[in-house]
Amino acid sequence: MSAVIDHGHAGHDHHHGPAKGLMRWVLTTNHKDIGTMYLWFSFAMFLLGGSFAMVIRAELFQPGLQIVQPEFFNQMTTMHGLIMVFGAVMPAFVGLANWMVPLMIGAPDMALPRMNNFSFWLLPAAFALLVSTLFMPGGGPNFGWTFYAPLSTTYAPESVTFFIFAIHLMGVSSIMGAINVIATILNLRAPGMTLMKMPLFVWTWLITAFLLIAVMPVLAGVVTMMLMDIHFGTSFFSAAGGGDPVLFQHVFWFFGHPEVYIMILPAFGAVSSIIPAFARKPLFGYTSMVYATASIAFLSFIVWAHHMFTVGIPLTGELFFMYATMLIAVPTGVKVFNWASTMWQGSMTFETPMLFAVAFVILFTIGGFSGLMLAIAPADFQYHDTYFVVAHFHYVLVPGAIFGIFASAYFWLPKWTGHMYDETLGKLHFWMSFIGMNMAFFPMHFVGLAGMPRRIPDYNLMFANFNMISSIGAFMFGATQLLFLFIVIKCIRGGKPAPAKPWDGADGLEWTIPSPAPYHTFSTPPEVK
Amino acid sequence: MASHETYYVPSQSKWPIIATLGMLISVFGVGTWFNDMSAERPDSHGPLIFFIGGLFLAYMLFGWFGSVIKESRGGLYSPQMDRSFRWGMSWFIFSEVMFFAAFFGALFYVRNLAGPWLGGEGAKGVANMLWPNFQFSWPLLHTPDPKLFPPPSGVIDPWHLPLINTILLVSSSFTVTFAHHALKKDKRGALKAWLALTVVLGVAFLFLQAYEYYEAYNHLGLTLGSGIYGATFFMLTGFHGAHVTMGALILFVMLMRIMKGHFNPEKHFGFEAASWYWHFVDVVWLGLFIFVYVL
Numbered sequence: 156m157s158a159v160i161d162h163g164h165a166g167h168d169h170h171h172g173p174a175k176g177l178m179r180w181v182l183t184t185n186h187k188d189i190g191t192m193y194l195w196f197s198f199a200m201f202l203l204g205g206s207f208a209m210v211i212r213a214e215l216f217q218p219g220l221q222i223v224q225p226e227f228f229n230q231m232t233t234m235h236g237l238i239m240v241f242g243a244v245m246p247a248f249v250g251l252a253n254w255m256v257p258l259m260i261g262a263p264d265m266a267l268p269r270m271n272n273f274s275f276w277l278l279p280a281a282f283a284l285l286v287s288t289l290f291m292p293g294g295g296p297n298f299g300w301t302f303y304a305p306l307s308t309t310y311a312p313e314s315v316t317f318f319i320f321a322i323h324l325m326g327v328s329s330i331m332g333a334i335n336v337i338a339t340i341l342n343l344r345a346p347g348m349t350l351m352k353m354p355l356f357v358w359t360w361l362i363t364a365f366l367l368i369a370v371m372p373v374l375a376g377v378v379t380m381m382l383m384d385i386h387f388g389t390s391f392f393s394a395a396g397g398g399d400p401v402l403f404q405h406v407f408w409f410f411g412h413p414e415v416y417i418m419i420l421p422a423f424g425a426v427s428s429i430i431p432a433f434a435r436k437p438l439f440g441y442t443s444m445v446y447a448t449a450s451i452a453f454l455s456f457i458v459w460a461h462h463m464f465t466v467g468i469p470l471t472g473e474l475f476f477m478y479a480t481m482l483i484a485v486p487t488g489v490k491v492f493n494w495a496s497t498m499w500q501g502s503m504t505f506e507t508p509m510l511f512a513v514a515f516v517i518l519f520t521i522g523g524f525s526g527l528m529l530a531i532a533p534a535d536f537q538y539h540d541t542y543f544v545v546a547h548f549h550y551v552l553v554p555g556a557i558f559g560i561f562a563s564a565y566f567w568l569p570k571w572t573g574h575m576y577d578e579t580l581g582k583l584h585f586w587m588s589f590i591g592m593n594m595a596f597f598p599m600h601f602v603g604l605a606g607m608p609r610r611i612p613d614y615n616l617m618f619a620n621f622n623m624i625s626s627i628g629a630f631m632f633g634a635t636q637l638l639f640l641f642i643v644i645k646c647i648r649g650g651k652p653a654p655a656k657p658w659d660g661a662d663g664l665e666w667t668i669p670s671p672a673p674y675h676t677f678s679t680p681p682e683v684k
Numbered sequence: 685m686a687s688h689e690t691y692y693v694p695s696q697s698k699w700p701i702i703a704t705l706g707m708l709i710s711v712f713g714v715g716t717w718f719n720d721m722s723a724e725r726p727d728s729h730g731p732l733i734f735f736i737g738g739l740f741l742a743y744m745l746f747g748w749f750g751s752v753i754k755e756s757r758g759g760l761y762s763p764q765m766d767r768s769f770r771w772g773m774s775w776f777i778f779s780e781v782m783f784f785a786a787f788f789g790a791l792f793y794v795r796n797l798a799g800p801w802l803g804g805e806g807a808k809g810v811a812n813m814l815w816p817n818f819q820f821s822w823p824l825l826h827t828p829d830p831k832l833f834p835p836p837s838g839v840i841d842p843w844h845l846p847l848i849n850t851i852l853l854v855s856s857s858f859t860v861t862f863a864h865h866a867l868k869k870d871k872r873g874a875l876k877a878w879l880a881l882t883v884v885l886g887v888a889f890l891f892l893q894a895y896e897y898y899e900a901y902n903h904l905g906l907t908l909g910s911g912i913y914g915a916t917f918f919m920l921t922g923f924h925g926a927h928v929t930m931g932a933l934i935l936f937v938m939l940m941r942i943m944k945g946h947f948n949p950e951k952h953f954g955f956e957a958a959s960w961y962w963h964f965v966d967v968v969w970l971g972l973f974i975f976v977y978v979l
Contacts, residue, residue: 343691406790
């Protein structure tokens, strides 16, 4: 690879190390650099979105209005959701994909390295635009992260226009990122790495990328309809012109439901690598895992209206979407069964990644069960828009997606940094997170079933005790994440040197290269038997 | 799979960050512009900011594509790289299909469910209580609230301009395929002629479409603001028109490259990608012609 043309650094040999200084990160095409940037960006957004959650929980610590005004409270719930979904969880998984997919399939880099850089740098631009809306006249978006019309059109603050364009930038970034992942997996596998030999993280990402490419354009479509309704007099979401506000919900949730699987499938994949490593047994039911993932992805396209049972859809619709939603429990059950069977009679040890992974299996299942309750259309009329829903999706997102990310981070940190993290602190991080998150979200089931509505800054006195417990748990969970930051920095700066394969039960190509992973890996593809 | 060893990983590139800045500045400009327009604030800086962002994007497009063309002609791309481009373009087109699907979905939903309900028919006919005198028909020549959304007096007749446009665009799909066959047989003269004809057909389509919009606005009262018929009509045909414009530009660039002697019978994915895009635009038009104009 001597003939590198016209990139300002002509003559650089292909096997050079990283460039020096800030411009290394701005101009890089290296999948590891870009993965690292995604992960740091996602963590920064996690802290920002988390601080908004702290504002919410502080206001809800006691009934009555103490700290913020209702208008600002609404902006906090909206921005918390948007930042956590689009800024923290999704980029974290893209970061993991950037780092690990090429290492797992024996590829020299991502298939389209420059586009990879573009996908990343669009995110800080999009979130700068989104967060700047908080400082605009009229305030930031205050209509909830689901931005239902007409709250987000007719009654929205002016800054909604910038919110729409921020969503467009995030969408462009996600679509390009997903195209890159798909092209990498389909085209850059090492010889012998057949599809059914790929680690499940690669499989789940392949399917996630498909979901992203299928639904992010639909999100772009719905925000474009909003933009046109707001500025150009169209009537997509106005019944006065023959449109329908419910149309918004249909289009949004056609994106939104696959989106929730986008946020969990890669975690399924990572956990499917981690549990076998610490149970010292191969994954139980690999093939069924692949088919279960594909089934979940397929079903995700035909269940969207279960978010809309109370909005007024025909009985046939209620029934169809109820049964289709319940069907998802089948492939998900297959997965939980397989993880449990993998652990069965294994020689298990409980290092931090395994702790997070086991908690993932148990707590995600709780979130799955409350989802099943919500899927029952007649019962949903009681649960809809209560804290029960908040409890449900925080149980799938926090101990689901986020614990999946923590488990992955601890599992692969030795490979990334070349050092072992501090196991004692890692375990402390786990237990504090585990206790804090359960304290924060479990009581929400109770107040929700008792009728406490979501997105409300004040509440009935009868909910006071549980809300205070929730807030204490949330503060504990939030503060604990600073410990995670400390653990990661400590691990980068030093620690016990990590061998190429720090976990004796681990399996996969990523453990065949040294730790830390060299800047360029698999320039010559390995042979996979 | 010996090609693995020569997979080209470019070193650092400045184009993505320029693209990012260009997009951020552009959308900030457009947002400012739209907000000032709707709030009727004069002297908006929006258009200027948008223009500056556009300059960044134009510079980036020339530079980035320029680098890729140089690398390709420099022989840096292996057959495996070619497959990456093919996957990339295929999935990009799939994402475009899904973008149009959102608008087609909105059209079907309004026509078959929400509209009849608003008119008092079907499972949710109770919605008619909002405007008890409203009767639903398609095309929607009476809106529930004619003061807010003045309805059109008529809609475009599919069997005049749209039919001609269908013929133009379908023919152009054939001509671009003839151009591709000529390229594969290395008949450069025929290639140039067929490709130039394709671009001309595309531009002719755009002219007729613009004329149709003029008629709709000035003689039929069919506008973006004339209720859901106008909204779906202009958004679907408008985004399609934008894609025809893009496609014609891309094909024009390909024509310029062919004039400069680029592409050979074996390696010409740039041309192929452009023709894939053109076929996609054509298929979307057929959907539009059937579901927006005829039915």
